[in-house]
Amino acid sequence: MKTNILLTLYLLIPFSLTAQNEKELNIRILISGNNKQVTLNTYGDVIVSDASARKFRLVPNATYIMKPDSDNFLYLSKEKLSSPVDFYVPDGKNFLKINGKRYRGRLTAISHKDGYINVVEEIPFEKYLMGVLAPEMGPDWPLEALKAQAVASRTYAARLIRKGSDYDIGSDTAHQVYTGMEKINDKIIQAVNSTKGEVLYYNGRMITAFFHACCGGRTTTPSSAFSGDIIKPLRGVSDPYCKTSNHYEWEIEIPQDELLSFIQKKGSTALKLNSVKIFSKDKSGRAVKLSFYTDKGVFKAETKDLRKEFGAFEFKSTFITKVEKIKKEYVFYGKGWGHGVGMCQEGAKNMAQKGFNYKKILSFYYPGARITDIAKFFSYK
Numbered sequence: 001m002k003t004n005i006l007l008t009l010y011l012l013i014p015f016s017l018t019a020q021n022e023k024e025l026n027i028r029i030l031i032s033g034n035n036k037q038v039t040l041n042t043y044g045d046v047i048v049s050d051a052s053a054r055k056f057r058l059v060p061n062a063t064y065i066m067k068p069d070s071d072n073f074l075y076l077s078k079e080k081l082s083s084p085v086d087f088y089v090p091d092g093k094n095f096l097k098i099n100g101k102r103y104r105g106r107l108t109a110i111s112h113k114d115g116y117i118n119v120v121e122e123i124p125f126e127k128y129l130m131g132v133l134a135p136e137m138g139p140d141w142p143l144e145a146l147k148a149q150a151v152a153s154r155t156y157a158a159r160l161i162r163k164g165s166d167y168d169i170g171s172d173t174a175h176q177v178y179t180g181m182e183k184i185n186d187k188i189i190q191a192v193n194s195t196k197g198e199v200l201y202y203n204g205r206m207i208t209a210f211f212h213a214c215c216g217g218r219t220t221t222p223s224s225a226f227s228g229d230i231i232k233p234l235r236g237v238s239d240p241y242c243k244t245s246n247h248y249e250w251e252i253e254i255p256q257d258e259l260l261s262f263i264q265k266k267g268s269t270a271l272k273l274n275s276v277k278i279f280s281k282d283k284s285g286r287a288v289k290l291s292f293y294t295d296k297g298v299f300k301a302e303t304k305d306l307r308k309e310f311g312a313f314e315f316k317s318t319f320i321t322k323v324e325k326i327k328k329e330y331v332f333y334g335k336g337w338g339h340g341v342g343m344c345q346e347g348a349k350n351m352a353q354k355g356f357n358y359k360k361i362l363s364f365y366y367p368g369a370r371i372t373d374i375a376k377f378f379s380y381k
């Protein structure tokens with residue numbers, strides 16, 4: 001692959017940057033956030049248009065490096081362009097890569113004065129959902145579980161549309177994971193198309209349809225995991241369906257000196273840690289606070305802060321069942337993976353395998369919520 005190729009002026013063939021159907025509902029996704037450098041690969045034609053209305057065509061099969069200059073300019077390889085800069089694949093079939101992942105929508109790179117670039121993709125809403133199902137569940141998951149995820153993800157994202165300035169939604173676990181065109185197969189396309197426009201609502205409003213990897217036997221309320229109102233569909237249920245999941249039970253060993261520095265960062269003056277116990281639990285059984293017994297008395301810390309400190313992939317949930325001291329380490333035994341609110345994906349998978357359809361899965365995890373057409377909440381179509 002050629003690298004560092006300059007832009008060529010694009011003058012001859014007319015094209016339109018507003019070819020999208022205006023009636024279609026689009027969503028803007030932050031596909032690369034707060035990066036000091038972004039890699040762009042072209043395959044076929046890519047049209048670039050900057051804020052000064054200069055238009056270029058990029059060289060096919062090339063690699064370009066984007067770097068911020070100031071809040072008004074960015075570099076695309078050696079070319080200085082006015083931010084924001086739009087990228088558009090004119091034939092609609094092709095794609096370009098950003099940081100190694102394929103995207104097909106219209107992309108905008110925005111330079112910020114703090115020295116980083118955001119890249120936002122704007123894409124029809126239903127197509128966006130295909131890029132969510134692939135990483136959030138996977139192309140080999142059962143169809144009815146994928147359909148349940150499509151409705152949950154559609155509802156979750158719909159509440160964020162037109163709320164942000166540069167973009168509507170992120171592409172990592174802070175919202176829901178989106179990886180562009182990667183790993184989309186026929187089953188995923190079918191799951192989205194066969195539930196087209198379907199969203200969950202309760203009391204006349206779309207719900208915030210939270211979901212997570214595995215609940216460990218009981219889901220919890222948003223107020224327990226983050227904050228917010230408790231509505232019936234998000235009150236939490238007992239889940240017998242995820243017991244066979246690999247994430248149902250887990251443990252993590254943390255050296256005592258790392259726990260000591262964690263509580264010191266949180267404000268403790270302790271120099272020695274003697275033991276750790278669960279201080280309080282929410283209704284679902286998740287540990288809200290832990291007590292750290294030290295040479296300077298008892299220090300209490302939130303379990304969710306411990307998760308943040310030691311990593312959500314290792315410290316999988318706040319559903320701690322036991323803490324044990326073994327020599328110079330503490331072993332935390334826990335259940336489930338994720339915040340535990342809304343649909344349990346591992347449970348949904350098992351329900352689908354047992355023959356439940358997606359509507360049954362959704363009504364189990366969001367009791368009282370009903371399905372309606374998204375057009376009820378958006379003035380389009």
Ligand SMILES: [Zn+2]
Nearest residue numbers: 215239242344
């Ligand atoms: Zn579960």
